[in-house]
Amino acid sequence: GNSVTQMEGPVTLSEEAFLTINCTYTATGYPSLFWYVQYPGEGLQLLLKATKADDKGSNKGFEATYRKETTSFHLEKGSVQVSDSAVYFCALSDRGGSYIPTFGRGTSLIVHP
Amino acid sequence: NAGVTQTPKFQVLKTGQSMTLQCAQDMNHNSMYWYRQDPGMGLRLIYYSASEGTTDKGEVPNGYNVSRLNKREFSLRLESAAPSQTSVYFCASKEDIGELFFGEGSRLTVL
Numbered sequence: 001g002n003s004v005t006q007m008e009g010p011v012t013l014s015e016e017a018f019l020t021i022n023c024t025y026t027a028t029g030y031p032s033l034f035w036y037v038q039y040p041g042e043g044l045q046l047l048l049k050a051t052k053a054d055d056k057g058s059n060k061g062f063e064a065t066y067r068k069e070t071t072s073f074h075l076e077k078g079s080v081q082v083s084d085s086a087v088y089f090c091a092l093s094d095r096g097g098s099y100i101p102t103f104g105r106g107t108s109l110i111v112h113p
Numbered sequence: 114n115a116g117v118t119q120t121p122k123f124q125v126l127k128t129g130q131s132m133t134l135q136c137a138q139d140m141n142h143n144s145m146y147w148y149r150q151d152p153g154m155g156l157r158l159i160y161y162s163a164s165e166g167t168t169d170k171g172e173v174p175n176g177y178n179v180s181r182l183n184k185r186e187f188s189l190r191l192e193s194a195a196p197s198q199t200s201v202y203f204c205a206s207k208e209d210i211g212e213l214f215f216g217e218g219s220r221l222t223v224l
Contacts, residue, residue: 032210043203043215044156051210089156093210099144099163100171101213105155 002027006090006104013080013111021075021107023064023090031092033057033066033073038087038106047075047088085111115139119204119216126194126223134189134219136204142214144207145187147171147179149200150218156203162187194223 006023013019025031032051036044048057053068062077073090090104117138126132138145147159158171162181176198178190187206191198199222205213 034212036213036215043217044205044213045215046212049212091213093207093212100158100161101146101207103156 002031002092002094002102004090004092004102004104006088006107008105009087009108011107011109013109015082015111015113016079017111019075019077019080019084019109021088021090021109023073023075023104025071025073025090025092025102027071027092027094027102029094031094033064034091034093034101035062035064035073035075036089036091038089040086044089080109080111082111082113085109117204117206117214117216119202119219121219122217123220124222126191126221128195128223130194131190131192132194132221133191134202134204134221135186136188136216137186138204138206138214139185140206140208140214141184142206142208143184145181146205146207146213147177147187147189148203148205149173150203151200159189159202191221194221196223199223 034049035047037047038044048059050057050066056065087106089106120135143164146161148156160179162168165184202219204216207213
């Protein structure tokens with residue numbers, strides 16, 4: 001079956017630090033990959049996505065590249081802000097016929113001024 | 114831009130009471146989902162509906178029932194609430210392998 005593994009948190013950084021949150025996946029088909037963000041007290045919202053190998057998704061200064069050879073989709077940002085403090089979820093949707101998206105457990109990011 | 118709308122946003126129940134969480138989406142999506150989110154547990158799928166007229170169990174279906182009323186609406190019912198069902202519930206929808214669109218969540222406390 002499909003699975004998503006992401007690094008456990010919390011990740012604690014100072015403002016303007018470089019961020020990496022690791023995400024690896026296993027899938028039987030050819031998945032689309034997603035990063036969702038959940039701000040305190042809110043629902044999840046899409047941060048970025050990539051639909052095929054070597055695609056790079058980007059939004060709000062965040063980037064992630066779909067690496068089929070390493071089955072990874074790591075999230076990066078060059079300079080984090082306090083407002084980036086949130087929980088980040090890596091997820092996949094499989095073209096193989098399953099209607100069930102697969103989520104990682106989420107990584108909490110805390111950014112200090 | 115309503116997207117996915119959930120009601121109620123907050124609810125307090127006593128053990129044994131019943132309630133229904135309502136969810137509606139205005140994006141004409143085929144697939145709809147109910148998740149629960151608990152501290153340290155991530156998102157867990159309760160039930161889903163791949164298309165109008167079908168529903169299937171997810172990871173944690175016990176104690177819940179669902180109804181896909183039409184293409185827009187997907188409700189979640191707790192027949193006899195238990196303290197273990199205290200959680201934040203999210204409804205979501207999507208089309209094919211596209212991204213999920215989530216509601217704002219329903220915060221349920223069972224005393």
